[in-house]
Amino acid sequence: MKLTKKLKKEIRGQARNQAKIKRKIDKLIEAGIDEYREWTANQFDKSQKPITIIAEGDSWFNYLLAGKDVIDKLERLMSIKINNLASPGDEAAEMLTGEQKERLERELKRGPANKKRKKYDFFLFSGGGNDLVGKKTFYLWFHDYKKGMQPKDILNTQAIGRAFGMLEVNYKVLFGIRDNYSPETVILLNAYDFAIPDGRGVCFKGPWLQPGLKHRKVPVGMRTKVVELFLREYETFISNLAKKNNNIIVVPTQGTLTKNDWANELHPTNPGFNEIAKVFEQSI
Secondary structure, eight states, rough: OOHHHHHHHHHHHHHHHHHHHHHHHHHHHHHHHHHHHHHHHHHHHOOOOOEEEEEEESSTOOOTTTTOSHHHHHHHHHHHEEEEEEOOOOHHHHHTTTHHHHHHHHHHOOBGGGGTTOOOOOEEESSSSSOSSTTGGGGGBBBOOOTTTTTTHOOOOHHHHHHHHHHHHHHHHHHHHHHOTTTTTTTEEEOOOOOHHHHHHTTBOOSSSHHHHTTTTTTTTHHHHHHHHHHHHHHHHHHHHTSSSSEEEEEEEOOOGGGGGBBSSSSHHHHHHHHHHHHHHHOO
16 A cells, blocks of 8 residues: 555654654753752762662653652652653663663663762662553453453463563563662562553553453453453562562552542552552652
């Protein structure tokens, strides 16, 4: 099928807009890094020893709505600043390749304050969600529903295992970066929480869960349980990785939120993010 001139123009326009948004986010991240390093240097100059934290991740760590993500809430709870490299919509592979990988390596290598040669106490990571969910991918992890099936029967464990295998490659890159540049820094992994597949999106994006379950003809009354079981599999996967490596903690976020704590299929409400941040604070 040949693309019309109008469609080609629209595609080029979308690509330019996405690149422009990406550049703006990168500028905001770099500005945030400078602000963080200035704050940290001042803390050390005052002979204080702040908890030093660096973060990389997806929209749970950078929702682009001021004060409405885990990192913003955690900074307020702990009265500190966090060096936040997260960018909304990123998959784990994007965070750990190319310029983003180089930025992460640079920040881990130089630490929170150059003149003290100190390394970060904690490295918070939220990744994997965008690799697994979405209109074009989420259905892959399930079987077609047939009468008499229980929620656990709908999980396609072989497909899920293959997906986790690909994610494991990215996590090993993550662990390797930490080991190379800041081996004593403790990694805290985000396990997300039991999302509600109710079809709600945000800012013209989504839904991410409902279409795949609908495609597999999963009854409405079973869908929330199926998503819960899928996320429990994810938590088991990253917990097993944590056990095989040093200084890695899976933050026990699952089961924290209620149905009313979800703003849409993937993101908590403002108070919901605060509840998740409290769990991170406890782990720190």
